[in-house]
Every structure is written in structure tokens, then in C-alpha cells.
Amino acid sequence: MSSVETLAYFLEEDSLRGVMRDWPEAMQLMVRLDGAGRCELLVHHRDEAGRVLETLREALGEEAETLAVVPQVEGFATRRVRFSEEQQLLALAASTEGLSESAQDYAINYRFACEEGLDPEAVIGQRARPFADEFESDLPQVSERRAVRRAAPAPEPRLFPEGYEAASDPARRECTLVSAQLHGQGARVRLTLDPETSQGNEMPVTVGNVGHSADFGCFVLPRGALADWQAGVALVIDMPQEQFPEAWAARFRKQTHHAQVSITATGIFVRPMLPETVAPPEAPMVEVEEGWSLRRPLRAALVVIGMVLLGGSLAIGWSPFAIAEDGAGSLVPARTGLAALAGAEAVR
Template sequence: MVFEMSSVETLAYFLEEDSLRGVMRDWPEAMQLMVRLDEAGRCELLVHHRDEAGRVLETLREGLGEEAETLAVVPPVEGFATRRVRFSEEQQLLALAASTEGLSESAQDYAINYRFACEEGLDPEAVVGPRARPLADEPESDLPQVAERRAARRQTQPDPRPEPAPAPAPEPRLFPAGFEAANDPARRECSLVTAQLHGQGARVRLSFEPGALQGAEIPVVVENVGHSADFGCFVLPRGALAGWQPGAPLVIDMPQEQFPEAWAARFRRQTHHAQVSVTATGVFVRPVLPEPAAPPEAPMVELAEGWSLGRPLRAALLVAGMVAAGGGVALGWNPFSVGEETAAPMIPARTGLAALAGAETAR
């Protein structure tokens, strides 16, 4: 990951929950992530509650000491320097967060502990600070402040909270899993995009609105691709399109290793059209197989000018007349009795002009 730091030596970039939930579906509510980058190439991820953003920045500035003037914050915060971050750089930061193992689980634990500290009237920093451990994984004796406060509450007053009511039985589903009504408020967002897929080096390139591309677009790299059970559709995280507007062109590159070899080979050989649906939960892409080539047409048979149905019949009668002219009995074809043989009448033998005259008469 390369950033042009210019005069800034430390960058604090805050990724908000909406963007994070686009690449990690189970990211908890109200939780943010600060990515700290410095000129030496070091990178640090800090999970925190959105109400703690100011405290996190102050802690970071105090840690820098005399070098605090080299700190830039994105998005801009009053009292701090800032800088412009390109869309592709933001996508790299989101991809880094999505690929960090255990990050989402840490954020969930932090959210639980922070909420508990607020409910108990404790200082959240003391409970969920850098040295604190997840409450769900530790006995109460490891947290003396929490244990003492709970014991005092049990002795002075009963727990006012009623017993939780049993959960109602789930209603029968109207649709199969994965299908819901379009009027669900959480499913109102949907943009249909014209796109193309083709091989690009070791990657598969997805181009939105290919007719509007200028050729200078910087591809957005997406490392995580999910596929349907039949591999007829794949989905990308919604956060991969942060900043994209419907109708605008966009180029997305994905590793070929994220695709079945059958699809990757097709994309290497030929450009495919694709149907893309951009929703609140993801970017769904359905490649369209090209139409098979039409079989070659059979050659047309040209009929000689003057041909008619009567010509073969006249030729047959002429041959029959010539045979009859030679004398004897001939077997004839009766067109009114298919499959039966009848004896032709005996015709006296004639030769010369008489025979020819008889043939003309029969014709």
C-alpha cells in the first residue's frame, strides 16, 4: 500500500461504520476504525466507538509529541491538518480492514464492553482501554471495579429488570431464504448497471458503463469475491463502490484465483457482457454467455427455366411409346394404382416415320 505522504509524516484515516459494514457485514453499530500510517510504512489499526474519536486523536497527538504538526486527519477535523485521499487509496484501506483476521470480532467485543461501561457508570477508557480484555472472556474477579459495583447493587436493591419474556415463535416464511419483498425499507436501494467482463493479465476486469470509459480510470482492486452455489452469479462487497454514483463508469479488478477456472478461461478468451445489480447488501454480477453461432444456411437449388411438373410425365410416356414400338407386352405404371403392376395393351410394331408419329401422338 503506497501513499504519497508529501510533507505529512503521519496520517490518521477514520473509516466509518457504513463503509466498514460494506466489506464486513457483521461490523457492529457505532464502531469505527482508525488507520494510522507513517512515512516509514508502518500501519496500525485502532478500533473505537464513534464518540471516542476526539479522545483517540488527542492520544495520538500526545504520543507524537514535538512531531504533532506532521499529523494529518481524514476526514478533516478542526484543529488538525488534512490531505486529499484518492478513491483508490480508500478502497485499499477498506480491503486491508476486510482482510485483517479477527478485526470484526474485536470490534464486537469492544462495542459490548463500551456499552456495559456506560450503563454501569464507569469510565469507558478504564474498561475498554488498550490494556482491557473482553468482558465476555474473563471472570468478574479480573475486573475489580465492575465486580464491586455489581455486588453493591445486589445488596442494596433487587434487580428491577423483569425476567425476559420467551421469544415468540418465528412466523412462517413467505419466500425461500435469500428472497424478500421489494417494498422492504432495507431493500429499496437497487441500481442496474451495464457492464463487461474480460481477462486482464492475472486479473478479471469488470467495467461499469463501458461506453463511457475514458481509458484513464484507475481500477479499484477487490480481493474478496463470493459465488452462488451454481457459480452463475458472484457478489462483491458494497464498500467496494464507496463514492460511485449510478450511471458513472468504473473499473474493478479481481484476482483470477477468486473465480472457477471455467469462468476465468472464458474471460481470458472473450469479453462477456454482464448484468449488475447494486444493492445495499452487495454488488451482484451475472455474466451473460455469448449467443452460439448460427449454423450455415443450406445452399439454394436453382431450377432451370421452363421446368414444369408435366415434363417428367411426358418423358415417361415417350419412353413407354418407344418400348411399345418394339413389339410384345410391356409392364406399365398406373398412376391411379400405386404399387400394382398392370399389363400395357399390345401395340403393333411400327418402324420408321410411323413409329415416330405414334410416339408424337402419345405425347
């Protein structure tokens, strides 16, 4: 019995259109991987998925029982594929020259055969497999030993938590930081890279799969969604709102959020930033001397009032315009205010 597992991974139309804008409708791509690191791509119509699997099983012969299919198909084994592996497969498809054009030609020939009542396989023939030539791949291997395994050596202690590595690691050298904005757009969430350079007429790229961190504070998109994008040029990416927690979707519908985007070899990592809240204006500061009390300003106010009254009384007592008539009928300065009071005391 062979110890090598063959994996047939079907990349569906929505995922492929997320990394290749002109991917034709109803077309799929099967990626076949084996434990030796070989990889082959097979373009086909979605209605042909069953025929493609049967053809592959016949080609494997005695090794057919080692075939696993993703997504799961009844009658076939399956296996778990990590999100990062799926993104690598999409990136491989996006970087394969001429793949999209081949899918378009296939779609035209398939539609013609169906309209004429012909067998598509007979009409298309070997042109259905322009990318079936095997080539070496650095994708994760899928071989799986079914014999008794030796105990694996104990892993070396990690310096960092899972998911963190030193920036000096050659596989992690690529990193581009980009400013971005997020907002609700109909039933979608729209991400705009380098929004300050946007002309308003950019054609959005649709991405159907969005991966989230455990705390939903960061999400990741397939690296292939960037296609041939270059920093300094606006790029618009649309994602279905149902791919987001309702808490985030509601925020994006309510207002535009800024975001920090890190573009690496493994994906597009987006960290939305909460809007800054406007703090209420601060009350003016009042300097208070030590020992201040309510009675001190009250005493000061009473002193000022007393001085005003006293000043007013003095002014009235010596006013040059106050006059009176004496006993002889002559006009003389009249004593008023304090002077009058003093005179009154003298008389008593």
C-alpha cells in the first residue's frame, strides 16, 4: 500500500474571482498535490467536478484509496486544510501565467458543446489540461505515513508565542505598511488602500473569504487579492458583510474607520482603528491661595463696601455745591454728610 496521500483541492469560482478579476463564471480549478511536492492544476466547469474526480481515481489505480478531496465529497476521504494553506493555493493560481485566459477559452468551448448537444470532453479533448503538467511546488506536503511512526523528536523551545517569529527570518522579510479606510457599501464592507490617492473610479476587487483573529481585532485577506497592485496607488476591495461579526459590520455602516494594513508574503492583515472620541472642553483653572476660605472674600467685600460708603459721605460733606441760607438772608456753604452729623452732636 502506498504511504503517499494525494489531495484534490477544488478552488471554487468565488474564491478564484477574489484573486483574478476576469475569472469566468461557473469555472473551477482543481489543485492536485502529492507527498513528493508535485502539483498540477486542472481547469474545468463546475458541472464536471464528479467526472474529474473519477478520472483522477482511475489514474491512481491501486493508490486510489489514498485520495482525499477538499471540500468533502461523498464517497471520498477528506482531510483538514488550514486557512494559510488555502491562501497559498489561491496565490499559486493567481501567479500562474495564462491560467485565467485558459479558463475563458475552456468556458467558451464548454458552452458551445452544451448548446450543440455534444459531449464537452470530446469537443475540448486534451485542451482541457493545459496546466496538468507536473511541476515542483513549495506548498505544504500532504504525505501521511500510515505505517508505525517513530516518535518525533521533542520540539525545540520557542522564543516567541505561536504566530510570532523574528523579522530576520528570510520567509518573513516582506512587509509593506499601508494606510486604509473601511466603510459599509450596500451589503459589502469596502476596504480602500491608499485612499488619499483615490480617483473615485477604481474597479473594486471582490474577496469572498475573510479570516479573523481570535479577538476579531484583525482580519486577513488572501495575498493574491492584490494582483499587480503597487504601493502609492489606490485599490478598492469589497467583502460580504456576512464575513464580519455584526459588531464590526454595524460600525462600518455607521461611519468610516481608518485602518492599518500590513502586507506580507502570507496575506493582507487589516487592523481597524476605533474612531477617536472628542473629549469635553476642560474647565478654566482657578488658582487659590493656601488658607483660602469663604469668609476671607466676604470680609474683603465688606471692607470695600465700607470704604465706598465712607468716601461717598466725605464727598457729600465737603461738596462746594451744597449751599444754605443764614439768618441774615445770605447764602453760605451748607454742612452735609459727616459735617452735619458732627454739628448735630455739638448742638446736643
